[in-house]
Amino acid sequence: MPGTRIAALGHHQPSRVMTNADLAQLVETDDAWIRQRTGIVTRKIAEQDESVTDMAASAGGKALAASGLAPEDIGLVIVATCSAMDRCPSVAAQVAARLQVPGAVCFDLNNGCAGFTTALASAAHTLKAGAARHALIIGAEKMSDVTDWTDRSTCVLLGDGAGAALISTTTSEHEGIGPVVWGSDPQRGASVRLQGAWQPRFAQDGQAVYRWATSELPAIAQDACTRAGISTRDLAAVVTHQANLRIIEALTRRLDLCDSAVIAKDVVESGNTSAASVPLALSKLIERDEVPSGAPVLLFSFGGGLSWAGQVVTCP
Template sequence: MSGSRITALGHHQPARVLTNTELEGMVDTSDAWIRQRTGIAARRIAGAQESVTDLASKAAAKALAASGREPAEIGLVTVATCTAVDRCPSIAAQVAARLGIPAAVCYDLNNGCAGFCTALACADHSVRAGAARHALAIGAEKMSDVTDLTDRSTCVLLGDGAGAAVISATGQDGAGIGPVVWGSDPTRGHAVRLVDAWQPRFAQEGQAVYRWATGELPAAAREACDRAGIKPADLAGVVTHQANLRIVESLVRQLGLCEDAAIARDVVDSGNTSAASVPLALSKLVEGGELPTGAPVLLFAFGGGLSWAGQVVTCP
């Protein structure tokens, strides 16, 4: 068995920016109310003709180009999403077709907001086991398709986007992607959900999710560091699911990070993009030079299910 590491990242967001001020004309809300409760200032919204496949393909194409790998070298493509309309062929298969990837195993994965970290772990395991030398793990969501504009507590949260990572084999066991910490509490799965299967709408019990995320999940995040053999104070950065700025800041505050650690706060400009939020935010931090190559970064995602997944990775 070999190790694996993330060798390249890419992200894509729709061009349209939906601000809080615009939302004031659509629902009974205000910019001050939204910022105080969520920290969100704006979100990106895909057009009617932009699909989850479109978002995923553009992010994946950027990651593949940055990796320097040929499409034929990719042996696995997995897309984490809970907003796919197409069931067969999978979004992953459609992405492979668009990128000219000829013979990879392709599948979609639905683990809600924890989807990308779950997909990353699955790709890591496949590469370690020798099933593929290079893989694409993608998180892509069109949350605007499931936004309930009659629910002012949730409609202000959601945005669209995608992020992708190329994972490649290394000659060293354990190099680059640390052991995953993952799990779920299905007895509380109703707290974050999509209701009405044929016309799905996002719904959640906000206070219950906040208490769960800030009260129970810091221990799981610390466990991911322990399994990777690193102390939280030695992390160069943390990228959590961008659910809500209050949740993000409460969770990372409990980890005991060093003062100059980079903290992803992409939720302010992108909203909650579910499974896309971690790779989207990570790609932006790397692109902006806020995380140096080789630096240890904690990825930690949580949400619908209720589920969670996280691991420490080496920054590409």
């Protein structure tokens, strides 16, 4: 079977910046309270007429352009999202139409905050099976549509945005997208919720999520490296779900990383963008040349479900 690799990345963020001071006008909170508990300073909020599809198409278009491929080369489009209001046609199908991708298989995938890495693994498996040669994988969220702006424990966390990866098959013996480690603990799924037929609102048991993420997930992240045949000390960067800076710091401390490893902390300026957070953070690291081409990077996301998915990839 052929190998797979990430060929190009792209991202999109709304222009509107919401600061902690802005949030203090909406709910009883302040900058110090938010920074101490979450590490977040700003987040990007989409305008009312900017949809998940708009952001996904923008990020996907940038990844497609950076890859040098033509729209007709793409055989699969997956959009990972839990906040899209459109059900049919899928966001993926709408993105394909906007980017003039003809005839691709298009579908949305909802695995909460673990959606992008789940979609990335699913696409890699599809390409290895020979069903397509190139795939466009996008994580896109408009979490501001599902935010309870009266709940200071959650509204301070969330932001909007999209990140995309163009993945391709390769004849190289080197595997650019490593084996996935994924799973779920549905018995504790209610710890992160986005439920309701009309105007659903994001809610979570923050303490339960923190304990789970910091105590149980490091070993799973370690397993992703083991399956890829490398040590955590070989990693050039780690891009986890940008849930909360305190979770990121606690989780990565337990991975025995080398001092030079870059740890993505995009949550500070972008907030928690759910399924968009990993590709958004990765794309920005590469745009700033913080990770060299060819270097191993651990992608690891987790959240609603409770679910997780992670793999080591080669930086494009």
